[in-house]
Amino acid sequence: MKRPYIICHMMTSVDGRIDCAMTxxxxxxxxxxxxxxxxxxxxxxYRI
Structure with a gap:
């Protein structure tokens, strides 16, 4: 059985903070x- 390729696009903040207004x-x-x-x-x- 062939395994699926999963590509996950994620966003990140410029300053590296996890919890900020962007999230x-x-x-x-x-x-x-x-x-x-x-x-x-x-x-x-998807569209944001």
Missing amino acids: HGVTGLKLMDVKRFASDAVWIR
Whole structure:
């Protein structure tokens, strides 16, 4: 069985703080589209 490739894009603050004003605005993610490819790869796109 082939293992899936998982790519996780994450955000970070410039000064390295974990809890800052930037993290409070991330709660409004909206799913834009999902595409499935012949190689069983899946593209999931969100908009903030």
